[in-house]
Amino acid sequence: EADIYQTPRYLVIGTGKKITLECSQTMGHDKMYWYQQDPGMELHLIHYSYGVNSTEKGDLSSESTVSRIRTEHFPLTLESARPSHTSQYLCASSSGANVLTFGAGSRLTVL
Amino acid sequence: QKEVEQDPGPLSVPEGAIVSLNCTYSNSAFQYFMWYRQYSRKGPELLMYTYSSGNKEDGRFTAQVDKSSKYISLFIRDSQPSDSATYLCAMSVRGSNYKLTFGKGTLLTVNP
Numbered sequence: 001e002a003d004i005y006q007t008p009r010y011l012v013i014g015t016g017k018k019i020t021l022e023c024s025q026t027m028g029h030d031k032m033y034w035y036q037q038d039p040g041m042e043l044h045l046i047h048y049s050y051g052v053n054s055t056e057k058g059d060l061s062s063e064s065t066v067s068r069i070r071t072e073h074f075p076l077t078l079e080s081a082r083p084s085h086t087s088q089y090l091c092a093s094s095s096g097a098n099v100l101t102f103g104a105g106s107r108l109t110v111l
Numbered sequence: 112q113k114e115v116e117q118d119p120g121p122l123s124v125p126e127g128a129i130v131s132l133n134c135t136y137s138n139s140a141f142q143y144f145m146w147y148r149q150y151s152r153k154g155p156e157l158l159m160y161t162y163s164s165g166n167k168e169d170g171r172f173t174a175q176v177d178k179s180s181k182y183i184s185l186f187i188r189d190s191q192p193s194d195s196a197t198y199l200c201a202m203s204v205r206g207s208n209y210k211l212t213f214g215k216g217t218l219l220t221v222n223p
Contacts, residue, residue, distance in 0.1 A: 042113075042214060042216075043211075045210055058210070090154050098203050099145075101157075103154050104153055104154045
Protein backbone atom coordinates (compact mmCIF):
# COMPACT_ATOMS: atom_id res chain seq x y z
CA GLU A 1 0.00 0.00 0.00
CA ALA A 2 1.47 3.32 -1.11
CA ASP A 3 2.23 5.77 1.67
CA ILE A 4 3.01 8.58 -0.72
CA TYR A 5 0.26 9.97 -2.86
CA GLN A 6 0.41 12.06 -6.00
CA THR A 7 -2.48 13.84 -7.68
CA PRO A 8 -3.46 14.17 -10.40
CA ARG A 9 -2.13 10.96 -11.94
CA TYR A 10 -2.75 12.31 -15.46
CA LEU A 11 -3.18 15.91 -16.59
CA VAL A 12 -3.61 17.36 -20.07
CA ILE A 13 -3.61 21.15 -20.23
CA GLY A 14 -3.09 23.97 -22.68
CA THR A 15 -0.04 26.18 -22.96
CA GLY A 16 0.11 29.05 -20.49
CA LYS A 17 -1.96 27.40 -17.78
CA LYS A 18 -0.83 27.31 -14.15
CA ILE A 19 -0.70 23.82 -12.64
CA THR A 20 0.07 22.36 -9.25
CA LEU A 21 1.07 18.74 -8.77
CA GLU A 22 0.26 17.53 -5.28
CA CYS A 23 2.39 15.15 -3.22
CA SER A 24 1.58 13.94 0.28
CA GLN A 25 3.20 11.32 2.48
CA THR A 26 1.97 9.76 5.70
CA MET A 27 5.29 8.37 6.92
CA GLY A 28 6.56 11.50 8.67
CA HIS A 29 9.66 11.62 6.49
CA ASP A 30 11.72 14.80 6.69
CA LYS A 31 13.26 14.52 3.23
CA MET A 32 11.18 14.84 0.09
CA TYR A 33 12.12 14.97 -3.58
CA TRP A 34 10.74 15.67 -7.03
CA TYR A 35 12.20 13.76 -9.96
CA GLN A 36 11.44 14.19 -13.66
CA GLN A 37 11.29 11.08 -15.83
CA ASP A 38 11.14 11.10 -19.63
CA PRO A 39 10.83 7.91 -21.73
CA GLY A 40 14.18 6.17 -22.12
CA MET A 41 15.94 8.71 -19.94
CA GLU A 42 17.32 8.79 -16.42
CA LEU A 43 15.33 10.13 -13.51
CA HIS A 44 16.59 13.64 -12.85
CA LEU A 45 16.27 15.41 -9.50
CA ILE A 46 14.59 18.80 -9.92
CA HIS A 47 13.77 19.77 -6.31
CA TYR A 48 14.36 18.49 -2.80
CA SER A 49 13.54 19.44 0.76
CA TYR A 50 15.13 18.47 4.06
CA GLY A 51 12.21 19.65 6.13
CA VAL A 52 9.61 22.35 6.66
CA ASN A 53 10.55 25.67 5.02
CA SER A 54 13.60 24.05 3.37
CA THR A 55 13.70 23.71 -0.43
CA GLU A 56 16.59 23.38 -2.85
CA LYS A 57 16.93 23.05 -6.61
CA GLY A 58 18.18 19.75 -7.92
CA ASP A 59 20.65 18.85 -10.60
CA LEU A 60 18.27 19.42 -13.52
CA SER A 61 17.22 23.00 -14.10
CA SER A 62 13.45 23.37 -13.92
CA GLU A 63 11.06 26.29 -14.26
CA SER A 64 8.85 24.74 -11.62
CA THR A 65 8.77 25.83 -7.99
CA VAL A 66 8.05 23.92 -4.78
CA SER A 67 7.01 24.70 -1.22
CA ARG A 68 7.21 22.79 2.07
CA ILE A 69 4.89 24.35 4.62
CA ARG A 70 3.93 21.06 6.23
CA THR A 71 6.08 17.95 6.71
CA GLU A 72 3.67 15.74 4.82
CA HIS A 73 3.02 18.00 1.84
CA PHE A 74 5.40 18.95 -1.02
CA PRO A 75 3.53 20.47 -3.99
CA LEU A 76 5.16 21.42 -7.29
CA THR A 77 3.88 24.39 -9.30
CA LEU A 78 4.33 25.51 -12.89
CA GLU A 79 3.18 29.12 -13.32
CA SER A 80 2.88 28.94 -17.10
CA ALA A 81 3.04 25.49 -18.62
CA ARG A 82 4.70 24.90 -22.01
CA PRO A 83 4.92 21.80 -24.24
CA SER A 84 8.55 21.38 -23.10
CA HIS A 85 7.17 20.66 -19.59
CA THR A 86 5.48 17.52 -20.84
CA SER A 87 6.92 14.71 -18.71
CA GLN A 88 6.30 12.37 -15.80
CA TYR A 89 6.92 13.90 -12.40
CA LEU A 90 7.74 11.55 -9.53
CA CYS A 91 7.59 12.56 -5.88
CA ALA A 92 9.60 10.64 -3.28
CA SER A 93 10.35 10.77 0.42
CA SER A 94 13.02 9.33 2.68
CA SER A 95 13.70 8.85 6.35
CA GLY A 96 17.34 8.16 5.63
CA ALA A 97 19.80 5.51 4.49
CA ASN A 98 19.30 6.28 0.79
CA VAL A 99 15.98 4.47 0.74
CA LEU A 100 13.46 6.48 -1.26
CA THR A 101 9.75 5.72 -1.37
CA PHE A 102 8.20 6.93 -4.61
CA GLY A 103 4.68 7.90 -5.47
CA ALA A 104 2.97 6.56 -8.59
CA GLY A 105 3.78 9.70 -10.56
CA SER A 106 1.92 12.51 -12.29
CA ARG A 107 2.00 12.39 -16.06
CA LEU A 108 1.72 15.92 -17.48
CA THR A 109 0.95 16.69 -21.11
CA VAL A 110 0.99 20.31 -22.25
CA LEU A 111 -0.61 20.96 -25.63
CA GLN B 112 30.55 10.78 -20.05
CA LYS B 113 27.44 10.06 -18.00
CA GLU B 114 28.03 9.23 -14.36
CA VAL B 115 25.95 6.05 -14.61
CA GLU B 116 25.59 3.93 -17.74
CA GLN B 117 22.90 1.27 -18.07
CA ASP B 118 21.95 -0.69 -21.17
CA PRO B 119 18.28 0.18 -21.78
CA GLY B 120 17.57 -3.15 -23.48
CA PRO B 121 14.88 -4.22 -24.08
CA LEU B 122 15.68 -7.65 -22.72
CA SER B 123 13.32 -10.56 -23.38
CA VAL B 124 13.81 -13.94 -21.69
CA PRO B 125 11.77 -17.12 -21.21
CA GLU B 126 10.28 -17.93 -17.85
CA GLY B 127 12.77 -19.65 -15.58
CA ALA B 128 15.83 -18.00 -17.13
CA ILE B 129 18.59 -16.33 -15.14
CA VAL B 130 18.66 -12.62 -15.85
CA SER B 131 21.72 -10.41 -15.49
CA LEU B 132 21.31 -6.63 -15.39
CA ASN B 133 24.31 -4.33 -15.18
CA CYS B 134 25.42 -0.74 -14.64
CA THR B 135 28.79 0.93 -14.85
CA TYR B 136 29.68 4.21 -13.25
CA SER B 137 32.47 6.75 -13.37
CA ASN B 138 32.28 8.49 -10.00
CA SER B 139 34.51 6.61 -7.55
CA ALA B 140 32.85 8.48 -4.66
CA PHE B 141 29.66 6.44 -5.02
CA GLN B 142 29.29 4.23 -1.95
CA TYR B 143 25.61 3.31 -1.84
CA PHE B 144 24.12 1.21 -4.61
CA MET B 145 20.48 0.40 -5.20
CA TRP B 146 18.24 -1.38 -7.66
CA TYR B 147 14.72 -0.12 -8.15
CA ARG B 148 11.96 -1.92 -10.02
CA GLN B 149 9.35 0.10 -11.90
CA TYR B 150 6.20 -1.46 -13.28
CA SER B 151 4.40 0.28 -16.12
CA ARG B 152 2.55 3.42 -14.96
CA LYS B 153 3.89 3.06 -11.42
CA GLY B 154 6.65 4.71 -9.41
CA PRO B 155 9.94 2.93 -8.76
CA GLU B 156 10.14 0.66 -5.71
CA LEU B 157 13.32 -0.31 -3.92
CA LEU B 158 14.40 -3.87 -4.68
CA MET B 159 17.95 -4.16 -3.37
CA TYR B 160 20.30 -1.91 -1.41
CA THR B 161 24.02 -2.46 -0.86
CA TYR B 162 26.80 -0.47 0.69
CA SER B 163 30.29 -0.58 -0.85
CA SER B 164 31.57 -3.78 -2.50
CA GLY B 165 30.23 -7.29 -2.12
CA ASN B 166 27.15 -9.40 -2.69
CA LYS B 167 23.69 -9.31 -1.22
CA GLU B 168 21.03 -11.93 -1.72
CA ASP B 169 17.29 -11.67 -1.18
CA GLY B 170 15.26 -14.62 -2.39
CA ARG B 171 15.66 -14.91 -6.16
CA PHE B 172 17.57 -11.62 -6.37
CA THR B 173 21.32 -11.10 -5.92
CA ALA B 174 23.03 -7.73 -6.10
CA GLN B 175 26.77 -7.49 -6.71
CA VAL B 176 29.01 -4.47 -6.40
CA ASP B 177 32.57 -4.37 -7.72
CA LYS B 178 33.97 -0.97 -6.79
CA SER B 179 37.37 -1.70 -8.30
CA SER B 180 35.72 -2.10 -11.72
CA LYS B 181 32.99 0.46 -11.04
CA TYR B 182 30.42 -2.15 -11.99
CA ILE B 183 27.22 -3.33 -10.34
CA SER B 184 24.94 -6.21 -11.27
CA LEU B 185 21.53 -7.58 -10.41
CA PHE B 186 20.84 -11.26 -10.98
CA ILE B 187 17.35 -12.71 -11.06
CA ARG B 188 17.09 -16.49 -10.75
CA ASP B 189 14.09 -18.49 -11.95
CA SER B 190 12.62 -15.39 -13.57
CA GLN B 191 8.82 -15.08 -13.57
CA PRO B 192 6.41 -13.13 -15.80
CA SER B 193 5.73 -10.94 -12.75
CA ASP B 194 9.37 -9.80 -12.94
CA SER B 195 8.57 -8.00 -16.20
CA ALA B 196 9.35 -4.36 -15.44
CA THR B 197 11.99 -1.69 -15.89
CA TYR B 198 14.96 -2.09 -13.56
CA LEU B 199 16.79 1.08 -12.55
CA CYS B 200 20.19 1.16 -10.93
CA ALA B 201 20.85 4.07 -8.61
CA MET B 202 23.76 5.20 -6.53
CA SER B 203 24.76 7.97 -4.18
CA VAL B 204 27.72 9.57 -2.49
CA ARG B 205 28.14 9.52 1.26
CA GLY B 206 26.92 12.78 2.71
CA SER B 207 24.86 13.71 -0.36
CA ASN B 208 21.66 13.74 1.67
CA TYR B 209 20.23 10.82 -0.25
CA LYS B 210 20.33 12.44 -3.67
CA LEU B 211 20.45 9.52 -6.04
CA THR B 212 21.96 9.29 -9.53
CA PHE B 213 19.99 6.90 -11.69
CA GLY B 214 20.73 4.85 -14.77
CA LYS B 215 18.29 4.95 -17.70
CA GLY B 216 16.73 1.63 -16.71
CA THR B 217 16.55 -1.74 -18.49
CA LEU B 218 13.17 -2.96 -19.72
CA LEU B 219 12.81 -6.67 -18.96
CA THR B 220 10.10 -8.94 -20.31
CA VAL B 221 9.80 -12.50 -19.02
CA ASN B 222 7.74 -14.62 -21.39
CA PRO B 223 5.61 -17.47 -20.01
